Amino acid sequence: MNEVRKRPKALAAIAALVTVAALALAPTAGAATAAPRPAAGDPAALPERFTKQSLDWQECYEDDFYKGLQCATIDAPIDYLSPDNGSLTVRISRIVTSTPDKHRGVLLFNPGGPGAPGLTEPLFKRDDLPESVRRQYDLIGFDPRGIGDSSPISCGLEGDEAVQYFPYREDKYEHYVAAAQAVADKCAAAGPTAGHISTRNTARDMDLIRILLGEKKISYFGVSYGTYLGAVYTQLFPDRTDRMVLDSNLDPGRMGNDIFLAMTEAFSDVFARFTQSVAEHDDTYHLGATPEAVEKTVFDLVAEIDRHPIDIDGRKFAGQEARSGIASASYDVEEGVQYLRTLRDALDGKPQDLVIPEYGGGDDQGTSVFWSVLCNDSADWPRGAEGFREQVAEAMRRYPLIGDFLTSVKPCGFWSLPRPEPDLVVANDVPALLLQNEYDPATPATLAHGLHKALRESRLVTVEKALNHGVYGDANPCVVEVVHAYLATGELPAQDITCQQEDRPEERQPTKLSEPARL
Numbered sequence: 371m372n373e374v375r376k377r378p379k380a381l382a383a384i385a386a387l388v389t390v391a392a393l394a395l396a397p398t399a400g401a402a403t404a405a406p407r408p409a410a411g412d413p414a415a416l417p418e419r420f421t422k423q424s425l426d427w428q429e430c431y432e433d434d435f436y437k438g439l440q441c442a443t444i445d446a447p448i449d450y451l452s453p454d455n456g457s458l459t460v461r462i463s464r465i466v467t468s469t470p471d472k473h474r475g476v477l478l479f480n481p482g483g484p485g486a487p488g489l490t491e492p493l494f495k496r497d498d499l500p501e502s503v504r505r506q507y508d509l510i511g512f513d514p515r516g517i518g519d520s521s522p523i524s525c526g527l528e529g530d531e532a533v534q535y536f537p538y539r540e541d542k543y544e545h546y547v548a549a550a551q552a553v554a555d556k557c558a559a560a561g562p563t564a565g566h567i568s569t570r571n572t573a574r575d576m577d578l579i580r581i582l583l584g585e586k587k588i589s590y591f592g593v594s595y596g597t598y599l600g601a602v603y604t605q606l607f608p609d610r611t612d613r614m615v616l617d618s619n620l621d622p623g624r625m626g627n628d629i630f631l632a633m634t635e636a637f638s639d640v641f642a643r644f645t646q647s648v649a650e651h652d653d654t655y656h657l658g659a660t661p662e663a664v665e666k667t668v669f670d671l672v673a674e675i676d677r678h679p680i681d682i683d684g685r686k687f688a689g690q691e692a693r694s695g696i697a698s699a700s701y702d703v704e705e706g707v708q709y710l711r712t713l714r715d716a717l718d719g720k721p722q723d724l725v726i727p728e729y730g731g732g733d734d735q736g737t738s739v740f741w742s743v744l745c746n747d748s749a750d751w752p753r754g755a756e757g758f759r760e761q762v763a764e765a766m767r768r769y770p771l772i773g774d775f776l777t778s779v780k781p782c783g784f785w786s787l788p789r790p791e792p793d794l795v796v797a798n799d800v801p802a803l804l805l806q807n808e809y810d811p812a813t814p815a816t817l818a819h820g821l822h823k824a825l826r827e828s829r830l831v832t833v834e835k836a837l838n839h840g841v842y843g844d845a846n847p848c849v850v851e852v853v854h855a856y857l858a859t860g861e862l863p864a865q866d867i868t869c870q871q872e873d874r875p876e877e878r879q880p881t882k883l884s885e886p887a888r889l
Contacts, residue, residue: 411450413578420445420453421581430463430489439493440464444582446515448563450574451790456562460575461519463511465492467504475585475612477507477857478576480514482594482618484569485739487518495591498842502858507589512579514572516563516739523564525557525738532737537690538762538774546779547755553781557742565787567742570794573603577610587612589857593840594618594813597804598625601821604800613860614802615853616828617841618813621820622796626748629817630776631765636811637697637776638769643809644700648707655707668696669770671713680716685726687716690774694727697772701837745782748793752783796821802828803856803863805849807836822866829862836871846872 408415423444430441441463447453468474479491492509499509513520530549536542557564576599580588589612592600597616604611605622624632645661645668658664676689692713699709716722745751752758758779765773802825806818815832822830831852833841841849848869856862 458521480596484743554784626750636814805841
């Protein structure tokens with residue numbers, strides 16, 4: 371979903387759950403007020419072996435491509451509530467770009483996931499940022515705990531256990547249930563860090579990085595899942611948050627199962643816009659003069675493919691594969707219509723270039739991190755096989771094209787690791803700049819509105835009708851100007867802003883259902 375760049379191979383995982391509450395000592399009469407004491411779980415309350423570490427900066431990689439990117443390794447507690455119960459390592463990176471007389475602080479980056487490494491982010495963001503921003507900040511990246519060059523963890527997933535989602539098939543449902551149960555069981559047995567792989571502890575690692583860099587506050591740029599990570603940081607450490615840019619947003623009030631329901635609705639909206647556009651040009655496409663007629667044409671074709679699957683190199687391309695392909699192609703009217711014609715020709719025996727999607731995932735470590743974070747972060751999941759069966763049935767009724775893909779059975783419905791903290795509520799007045807493409811189905815605009823409401827002093831920049839997942843990387847001049855001005859001055863726009871989409875269709879790379887369900 372995010373832009374593919376040259377990176378070291380990601381390993382996988384994330385770790386730790388805990389909350390922070392402010393603890394103040396009540397002053398006695400006539401006495402000076404004591405300074406607040408950090409609560410348990412706050413990185414500021416850690417023993418000095420964590421907070422007084424020295425950083426040994428070295429070149430990250432020998433490859434000249436990464437020249438100038440320095441790395442260091444820090445120790446962090448597995449469990450911030452019990453810091454004596456073992457530690458793990460977090461690998462951090464930096465590019466020193468600030469000038470001494472202009473230095474404001476550090477700008478941390480996270481590219482999303484859960485399960486995406488971020489060590490090389492400063493290298494790729496540096497050239498996007500103007501001098502007015504670069505001279506104020508050292509750029510900081512990090513591989514979240516368990517990922518990439520940080521302490522890796524793995525649940526040891528095999529075969530379908532490492533696939534993140536499936537379309538519904540009654541004849542294979544028990545197999546998918548068994549795979550989801552196996553993920554939950556294997557992650558529970560993966561070692562002492564498994565129950566502490568969470569967004570809250572990754573945010574605490576960020577604050578430990580702040581301490582070791584000698585900064586009073588951090589600025590932050592997070593994309594996709596990274597927006598939720600940033601929002602969690604603002605909730606835990608509001609007085610340590612400086613300038614915050616959140617791109618392609620998740621609603622902290624819907625983290626967990628609700629995120630997938632929102633994505634399902636957004637993908638369905640893409641198809642609804644497709645049927646509307648095709649119907650409006652029926653004199654060209656001849657697929658139906660109303661959206662309902664176009665939809666009937668599509669589902670009649672899917673049903674015929676289900677009755678007569680297409681053979682592709684000895685494998686069967688059936689209705690579920692057709693539905694996935696149609697959903698992915700329907701972002702663009704011409705592409706969607708051509709895909710329907712391709713399916714029709716294949717049914718008629720004409721050679722066609724069709725691909726059977728893998729439905730996302732397939733990698734042990736990335737999938738281990740993905741589910742560990744989501745399952746440890748939230749208790750909001752259907753429970754057991756029947757809970758998910760009911761959810762899928764309702765989703766397929768409401769969204770017959772792709773209702774089953776993202777609502778299918780998931781390991782979180784079988785998660786047995788104890789949760790040391792309840793779900794975190796994000797609601798604060800920390801200023802932040804939110805960026806959102808209106809038609810992005812991976813992080814739908816409805817979720818951005820939820821985050822906007824939770825961060826009461828935030829401003830939302832929306833790009834009308836834009837499809838991509840990731841706003842800043844599109845280099846829309848309207849967006850870029852607002853982001854750079856905010857990072858340079860700290861001044862948010864006076865009100866929310868709507869930007870117009872630039873007409874560069876050849877550069878659009880909308881999310882496809884055949885991609886991993888990364889956020």
